[in-house]
Amino acid sequence: MKSTPAINPTDDTGGTRLPWLIYLSLCLLLAASIVVELSTSHQREIRGAEERTHATTALVGEWLTGAFQASDVLLHTLINDMAPEWLAPPPDQEGEARHRVGHLISRQPQLLPDIQDITVLDAQGRLLHGAAAGGTQATFIQFQDHPHLDHQVSGMFWSDRLGGFVVAQARAIRNRQGELTGMVSAHREVAFFHQQLERIERLPGSSLTLIDNELKVLARHPVPMDRYQDGVQGMILDTSVLNRLTDSPDTHISFTLSSPVDGITRVYTASKINGLPMIVIAGESRQQVLTAWWRSVTILGLTWLLVVGVGWVYLRGHLRNVRYERALRLSNRSLAVANQTLNQEIDERRRAEADLRTSEARFRQLFDHSLSGVAVHEILLNEDGKPYDYRFVLVNPAFETHTGIAAQDIVGKTALTMFPFPETLRLVDIFGEVALQGRTMTFEHGFRQSGKHFSVGAFPIETGRFAAIFDNITERKLTEARLRGSEEKYRFLIENSHDIIYLFTPDGRFAFVSPSWKTLLGHDIETVIGRHYSDFVHPDDLQICNRAFDQVMQRGNTHNDIEYRVRHMDGTWRWHNSSARPFLDEQGHISGFQGIARDITTRKAAEEEIRHLAFCDPLTQLPNRRQFIDRLERADLTPPHARRHAALLFIDLDDFKQINDTLGHDQGDQVLRETSQRIRRCLREEDMVARLGGDEFVVMLEGMSRDRATAVAQAGQVGEKILRAVAQPHVLAYGEYQLTASIGIALLDGQQGSGKDMIQHADFAMYQAKHAGKNALCFFDPQPKALTPDRTDDTPLFHP
Template identity: 40%
Template structure:
C-alpha cells in the first residue's frame, strides 16, 4: 500500500501562528517601552542642561551689568565735577594738570578692575590720564563709542566693542561718559579703559563642571573672555578675534534676549548645548555651554543597558518558543503512523539532543541576563501585581532586585524580596504608584515619570514596563542630587543666601508686575524701605555672626507682619524692602493700611533679640511710598522709599515717614551743594579770614583763622551752610588739612616781619578731623613743610570731642604738646563734657562762649556763669579767652574779672590777612597793666554787632 506525503495538521498550524504572534507582540511592546524611556530621559537631561546654562548665563550677565552700573555711577559723579572749558593742558599749567592727574588716580582706586581713567577733548585727543603722561595725545576719534557720544546729543554713556590698542599692546573695552559744556554741547569724553582680564574676574566666580564652558563676546562676536582657557590652543592669540556663530544673529539684532542651541564649539571643537544671554543695555553676550558627550554619558549607558536587557529577554523568549514549537512537531511526528520505528527513534533522539542544547542555551542566556541585571547602574526590580476582590491593583510583591536598587533606594535587596510594597514603605504616594504600576502590569503600556517622595525627601526617575501578565519591571534612578543642584541654582539667582528672602532681582520683577496690576485694577500698592538702626555697632561689638543671627530673626519678624501675597525682600546689609499689593483704591484708606503695617513691623522689631545668651535691643527706620496709576518707574519708587527712610532716621529713628515731593527737593539741593563743595576743593575756592585776639592790656597777641568759601556764583558762603555737610561727607578731612597748612604758611610769613613775628594763630579742628588716624602726622607735616614755629600755633577743640575715647584724645594732645603746639577748649560751657575729664586734658586756654558774653552786663545769670568759668579756669591753671566782645564796656568788665584775651567785633571783624596789619595801627600798647585800653581810630566797623565770627 502506497502512502502519499504527510499532511500538516491544521490545528497545529494555528497554534504555531498564535505563538509567533504572541512572541512578536511581547518583543514589540518591550522595545516601545524602552524607546519611550530613552526618548523621555534624553529630553529631560537636555532640558535640565538648558535650565542650568540659562541660570548661569543670567547670573554672569547680572554681574556684568552691576559692574558697569558701578563704573557708570563713578563716571557720572566725576562728570558732574568737571567743567570741560576750564580744564588746563599740561603745557599751560603743570600744577593744575598734576592735580587733575591725581584726581583721576583717586577715582581709579574706586574701580579696582579698571586699567585707566582718561579725559579726551571734543576732537577725541587724550588730554589727561591716570596712567603715565606719555599717553597724552592718544587719538580715539575713529572709535565707534566716541563717534556715538559726539553725534547723539541724548546719549550720556556708551560701552564700546573690543578694540586693539597699540598703547596697551592688547584689546581693550571702554566705558565712556559724554562731557557737556555750559550750553549742553558736546565737549569731550571721560572714559574708563578695561583690558580683557576684567571679564575673567567675573568668570572666575563660577565653578564650571567637567566639559562645560563660559564665554563672553561683544556685539561683533569678538572673544573677550572664556573659561576654561587651557583647552584652547593659542588662547591668548584668539582674544579679541571674532567667533562666527550664525545662531547668535537674533541676539545681535536685538530680536531675542536669550537663545538655546546645540553646535560644535568654533573655539575648541567640542559639541555642547549652549545658552546665549544678552547683557541688558550692554554690547555683550554671555554664552554658557555643557558638553554634549558628558551630558549624555549616563543616557548612553542606559541605552546599552536597556538594549541588552531587551535582547536577553527576546533571546530567552525565542528559545522558549523554539522549544515549544519543537515539542509540537515532536507530538505531530508521533501521530504519523506511516513513519517507521527507526525514523521515530532517530527523531526522538534528535529532539532530545536539541532540548539539551536549548537548556544549555537558556542557562547561558540566564547567566548573561544575570550579569547584565546585576551590573546595571540603574536600580531594576521585578514585581508581581496583587489584585483585590474587584480585580483592581491593591499591592505588588518584590520578586527580583539588582544591587543598584539598594544604592538608589537605600533598602537592602534581602529585606524586600518576597515582601509587599505596603509593608516596605507605606508612604502617602504609594497608592498612586500602585495604580500606575497596575496599569502597566495588566495592559502592557510602558510608562516613565519622575516621582517626589516628600515623606522621604527624595526624587526618583522611574520607568516601568510589562514583562508578563500581571508582572512588571521598574527601572529606578535617584535624581535627588540633580534636583537639589537645580534648586540651588534657582535660589542663588533669586534669593538671599542668609535669610532665604527674595533678593533685589526677584523684588524688581515682582514690583514691575505689581505696578502694572495696580494701574490696571486701580488699586494702590506700597513700598516700605526698612533699615535697622545702629546695626554697624552690633557687628563691631558682638561680631558678624551675631549680626547675621539678628538679620535672620528680623527677616522672620517682618515676614510675619504681612500677607502671604505680599513680598518681603532683603537688598543687602541691614536693608529690607516690603511690597504690599491690592491696597484700597482711596488714597486715605491705603495710607492708613500701610501705616498700620509699618507700625506692626516697628513693634515686632522692637522686641528683644537673644544673641549668644544675651538680650539685645534694636529699632528700625521705615520709609514709605505709595503707587497707583501714575506712570512711575521702579527705580523712582525705590529712590522715594529710600529718601523717606532717611527722613525717618533724621526724625530720631524707630519711626516711619511717608514720602512727599519736598524730600526730593531737599536731597537734590544737598547733592548740588555737595557737588559744589567738591568742586571748590578741586578749584581752591576756599580762603582763610583772620580775627584779632587782644589781651587785657590792649596788645594784639594773635588771630583766629576762620574758614570761608568764595563761591563763584553765590559769593562768600558762611561756614554754617557747608561745615555740617563737609562733616557728613568726610570732606572736612582734606578741608581741615588745607586750613592747617594755610595757617602754618601764614605763621611762617609773619615770622619774617619784625612787627608780626610775635603773633599766634588759633585754628579750629573738627571732632572728625581730630579722631582721624593721620591727624597728628598731618599737623606735624604742615608745620615741617611751612617752617612755622609750633609754639605759635594754637588748636581749638570743642567739648563734643570728649564724648568718646577720651584717652585717645589726651594721647594725641600730649604728642602735639610735646612739639610745642598749644590747645584751647572752644565754646566752653555749651557742651556736655565731664569736668573730671577737663582736669586731665593738657589745655592752655578755655574760651567763654559768646552766648554768655553778649548779655554779661545786663543778665546776672550770664555774669555769674562768666565769673564761674574764670574761677574754674584759674583753679586749673588755664588762661581765659572771651569771644563775642561787642563794646568797650564788655572789655573792661571781662578784664576786671580775670579774662586774659579778648575777641570780637570791638577789635575788628574777620577779614583777609591784611586786616591783621591794619589792627596793629588801631591799638596803642600801654606800658603798665593798670592803664585803660584806648583804641586808636577804631573805625566804622567797631560797634555793637551780634557775634564775633
C-alpha cells in the first residue's frame, strides 16, 4: 500500500523560486550597469587627464619653439652683419678680426636676456669670440661634413665658463657657394627653462618636466623638497616608456607611472618638440584625477544597496501573503487526505506486524551466527532512578568464544556479580546512558585482571534494555604497544638531532619538520607545516631546489649535497646542505620527499672571506687588479654601432711619494682611503673603480652614449669631476695637504685590441697628462698607436 505524502501548506518552492530568480537577476543587472558606468567614467577621467596634459605639452612646446626661433633670428642678424673677411682674416689681421666680431656682438641690443654667451668660430674652426664649451668643435665638424645642415640645437652639457648646465644653439655661416666660412652659437642656462615652467599654471599634484634626447632632466616644476638644494638637473629618467618614445616616430605618448623623482603616481603625456632635441612631460596626480570618480563609486554603491534592500523587503512580504493564501486553499484538501491516511495507517500496521515476525526470525539467525559477541542487557536502577548495575538477558554463541564464559553461566546474572572489578563501574555508567537516554555509543574497554581488551558498540532496544556487540582486540592492543615503543625511540633521535629532518608532500609542502628547525631558523613548527618550501628558500636558489625535488619525486633518485639558502625568522639567510631520498608507501610507491639538512653558514662565510681577500684591496676595500681584469674581460667590447660606448680612466696621484717620505706611510694610507671614496662618489652605481697598486686607480664607465662624440664628452665630464674631487684639501695630522691627479682616458669600442690593451692605452694617455703639467686629463688617440711613449718626434701621440 502506497503512503500518502503529508501536505505542507508552507511548501511553495516552485511558486517562490521564480520571483527570487527575477529579483536576483535585476540586482545583478543593476550591478552590471553600475560597473559598466564606473568603468566608462574611469576611462573618461583618465582620457580627460591625458588630453589636458597633452594640451599643456603642446603649449610648452610652442613656447620653446618660439624662444629658439627668437634666438635664431638673433644669430641670423649677427651673421648678416659680419663681413666675410672677418671670418677668414690673414694671420697678421686675426686680432683685428676678433676685435670687430666682439664689437659687433657688444652692439647688439639685449633683446634676449636668456642668452648667456655667444661664441663665434672662423672658417678653420678657430675661436674668434666667447669661450669654447663642450661639443663646440663637434658641432663645427658636423656643419663641415653636412653641407645642407645650417642649424643645430644640442642637449644639456656642463659649461665651466658659465658654471652650470647649458643648452647650445648653433648656426652655420656659409658663402654663396655653400662653403662653411664660420659658425655662431648661443648658450642658454637651464635655469631659464625652470623659470619659464614656474610661470605655467598647474593643478595641485601636477608636474612639468623638460628633458633632452638623452633623457636627462633640463628643468622640472615643482622641485621635490628632498632635492630642493641640489636640484634635478642632469637626472636621467631612464624608463621604458620614454625609451620607446625616443626610438619611435610617434610625436607623443600618454601613460600612468609612479614618478622616479617624487614617487607620486600621475597620468603623464610626453611630447617631442618639433625641431628641438627635447621632450616635455606633463603629469596630473592620479589621485586628483580620480577624486570625482571615487565619489561616483560611493554614491552608486550606496544606491545599489538601498535598491536591493527595499526590493528584498517588498518581495519577502509579498511572498509571505502568497504562502498564506495557498495554505487556506490546501486546508480543505487536508481533511480528505486525513481519512485516506487513516486507512493507510491501518493497512500499514498489519503489514508491519507481519514484517516484524519476519524480522525477528532473521534477527535470530544473525544473532546466532554472528562472529562478534552479542549480549542483550537490562539496566538496573536504584531508588533514585540511577543505574547501579545491569543484568545479562541473552547472549549469542560467539559470546563464549570471545570471553570464555558459557551462556548458561552468565544469563540472568548481573555484571558486578560476574566481574567485580572497578572497570565494570565504567561500563554501568556508559550502558546507563545508552538504555535511559537512547544514545548509541562505541568505545574500547579493557580488564587489567585478565589483560583482555574489547571493542564495544552499544545501542538501545527498548526502554531499560540495550544490546552490546563486542570483539576481542587484545592482540591488536599488544601490537600497538610495541609500535608506540618503536615510535618513541625514533622520536627521541629526531627531537635531539642538531640537523633538520623534514618530510614533503608530493606537491612540495612540509608534512613534518624536526624541532631543530626552531633552534636553527627561529620559526615555530606550527607556522611551517603545510607551507611550500619555496616560501623559505632564497629566490636565487629556488631553481636548484626545484630540480632536486623533481629528480627525487619523478625518478626516485637519492640526491646529496644540495646547497641553498633558507630564510631565518629574523630575515637573514642561512646556508644549508641537504640530502634527500623518496618516501615510499606500503605499496612501494613514491608518496613524499624526505631529507636531512645541516647548517653550513659558518663554512660559507669563511669561503666568502677568502674570496673577499683574493679580490679586494685591503687598504681601500676597492676591487683589486685581479677583480678588475676579470670584470674587464667580461665587459661587452662589441663594435659601437651595436651597443653603448664604454671608457677606461687611468688615474695616478701626482707626487704622492712626497707624502710617504715627509709625513709617513700612515698618513699616506689615510690619503689613499679618502681618495678612493672621493672617486667612488663621482661615479654611478653601475660604474667600477679599482686600485691597481700604489697610488694608481682605474675606472670603467659602461652604458655611455652610442654616439662617440657624446661618449667622449661624457667621459671627459667624469674625469673633470674626479680631478676636482681629488684636488680638495686633505685634513691630516700635520695640517691640510692638497693633492692632484693625472688621468688618461681610453674609449672602449671593440676595435682596439683586448681589455688589457685598453689599460695600456689609458696608462699611456695618463703619462701624457703628467708631461702636460699634471692635474690634467688626456684622451688616447688610436691613430698613431704603433708609436711608443718614449718616441722623440714631435707628432703628438695623445691629445688633451
